[in-house]
Amino acid sequence: MTNHSTVHRSTIPPILVITGVVFGFLGTILAGGGLWLVTLGDSAYYLFGGLGILATGALLVAGRRSAFWLYAAVLMAAGRTRRHHLSAGPLVADALDNPQPF
Numbered sequence: 069m070t071n072h073s074t075v076h077r078s079t080i081p082p083i084l085v086i087t088g089v090v091f092g093f094l095g096t097i098l099a100g101g102g103l104w105l106v107t108l109g110d111s112a113y114y115l116f117g118g119l120g121i122l123a124t125g126a127l128l129v130a131g132r133r134s135a136f137w138l139y140a141a142v143l144m145a146a147g148r149t150r151r152h153h154l155s156a157g158p159l160v161a162d163a164l165d166n167p168q169p170f
Contacts, residue, residue, distance in 0.1 A: 080131035088128030088135070095122025117146060 098118025106112050120142035127135030 078131075080129075084128050084131060088125045088130075091121055091125030091128060093125075095119065095125055098122075117142060120145075 095118045098114050099122055100118070102112060102115030102118050106115055120138065124135050124139045124142065127138060
């Protein structure tokens with residue numbers, strides 16, 4: 069007799085879980101910084117990129133293959149933005165043009 073109360077599920081490789089946690093951490097940092105830039109009147113580029121990377125991390129931890137497709141979409145969107153010469157925003161561009169010491 070088999071016990072039907074237990075669900076057999078393949079285990080998620082630890083490297084995917086670790087990578088997902090790292091992506092989640094980096095995505096949170098990027099999205100938080102992007103939100104800060106939006107409140108200062110700058111572009112939402114980093115906010116949306118960070119949210120995409122955060123979602124990729126969550127999908128990796130869950131063991132979903134769609135994480136790779138989402139990450140590919142985030143990379144393509146970033147490349148498209150760069151290819152069309154859309155700047156990250158005036159505050160970031162000014163900081164890159166005129167670096168200030170701490």
